[in-house]
Amino acid sequence: MTAPVSDSRPLYLDAINAQRAALPGQTVPAIRTLREEGQARFAELGFPTARLEDWKYTNVSAIAGQLFKPVNGALATVSSEQLHSHLFADLPAHRLVFVNGRHAPALSSVGKLPAGVIVGSLAEILATRPNIVEPHLGKIAPTGTNGFTALNAALFADGACVHLARGAVAEQPIYIVYVSTGDTDSVMTTPRNLVVLEESAQATVIEQYLALDDARYLTNVVTEAALGANSRLEQYRLQQESTKSYHIGTWYVRQARDSRFISHTVDLGGLLARNDLHDILGAEGAECEFNGLYVVDGRSHVDNHTCVDHAKPRGTSREYYKGVLDGMARAVFNGRVVVHPDAQQTDAQQMNNNLLLSRNAEVDTKPQLEIYADDVKCSHGATVGQLDTDALFYLRSRAVDEQTARDLLTYAFANDVLSRMKLAAIRLPLEQRLTTRLLRGRSLNELELI
């Protein structure tokens, strides 16, 4: 580890200046402007500090205190055999793999795409068809809401680009894998994803973040998604980074009339993970559903900040986050819901339930409702607690030993979130991973839970 510095900003700005010329898409004016804005905002903001309300409970001084050197690929080569066991192998999908932030064509298998569907690396599409990217990139996510998104705007070099033309349907999911491997200590990747669904298009997009080595790196990703009228996007985001890593993820979604966005967020890794999911229901009848699960132990920290912007009438939002914390783990949930004056007949529900398995684990959970319309239905609920002692006794009174009863109830609590996933090829392996984590390796078949 490098010695901490009091202000790492100049180091990052030097790194940006050194890399800028080589970044893809520099000839596209909108992209160049985006990067310049990003750099300027980062110079202004630096990394967030605990003085900012949104970062009160998540301290990123470990990131701010040094330079995580921006990289874009190289550092190691990965074979498909090495990768295989980490992937959802039974999932027929259009697959894009990125190694240390750079598209790895040899590991990817996009396959045949249906009419009207474009799936490719951002760098490649910026080079060949910038007109797909230009109208959207940096337009959905505001540049530089904080130092991380600013840095991403200044430095992004690659990522996934998904575009569905009007009425196009991607039957198979689009599967984006970010692999960190090799000597990635003190290294930062800044992936940038863009998902555009035109009117009535339908797609499922999976983002998976994983590590082959237990390095101390930083992933600073921004994903933008635009949903046209009547379109439907189901997103899976699976964070399985290394136990020493930092994962800062920002998602900006903008929804048009009667569109539907479903998100499944699962955090199983990382020393510190922060997810910002911001959804603007920008037209009538838009619907969103966020399902989230975090399983945190040791000294790890997971922070989910969600924001649903009900801008127009008859929008529906559902948020359902659950966390299991052990050891000295810490979790933060902040669910902001803004109902604008225009957004009559909004229906917003939010739940955050946390299970503490250890006395030293801690949760800060906060609903943040800002309602400026009168004809709305909004509800929220947050709980932080231990296992239900009545349920424990009930199971034990049926001859189930105490440890098994505890494991079972914990697993059932967490699996409730996974059970909402429609894709069995994702759900089942994740359940398996959850059993190893929470059931001390007992197999699922043996358990026959719901």
Place this chain on the structure above:
Amino acid sequence: MLSIKNLQASVEGKPILKGIDLEVKAGEVHAIMGPNGSGKSTLANVLAGRDGYEVTGGSVTYQGKDLLALKPEERAREGVFLAFQYPVEVPGVSNIYLLKAALNAIRKHRGLSELDAMDFLTLVRERLKLVEMKEEFLYRAVNEGFSGGEKKRNEILQMAILEPALALLDETDSGLDIDALKIVANGVNALRSPERAMIVVTHYQRLLNYIVPDRVHVLAHGKIVKSGDKSLALELEKQGYAWVTEDAPRASA
């Protein structure tokens, strides 16, 4: 089979059971009646080993063992079964899983092999018929969203599958319609045998028309204040509790 001597227990420092004496022999059915709050469920919970009940005196011997020294799961494996007055909902754990886990834990304890999937399902289907429950209940989460009566039937289903040596039924008849009452009673009667004993807590003599008890006890203010044969239940039905409880020592307020 079960010998309770001068059992005293407190909840949150408050004495509830104040010296219970009860002898139950194999093959017998004992009914326990008594006013609300007199300690009937407390007794059942203490016997099943629920946390939060502090035994402050006395002893319980079950099949020659010190029952109070065993963990709840050990008691269950030794053949003690409590049908809860308020069965607990366990979201995310299916009924069939719990039945299988419970049965196999008990079989293992008895030195028997685990039942294979086919034999298990055959057994479960047969017992479902006994309590007239649909198979779909097996695949629902334990008691979750069950109606009051369905929960009680589910308790009897578990009992019929686990075949306990000592069954404690805590107001299994409360909240049941007349047909369900007969079904539950049939389930209980099917299990009656010379090796088994049952303690049936109830407020209603009606249940005892179907499950005819060998002994009836009245529990009031934490003590058994009167015992008799099945005619005592009829007497209580006619006269209420006042005549048996009035000479009993009052709980110190």
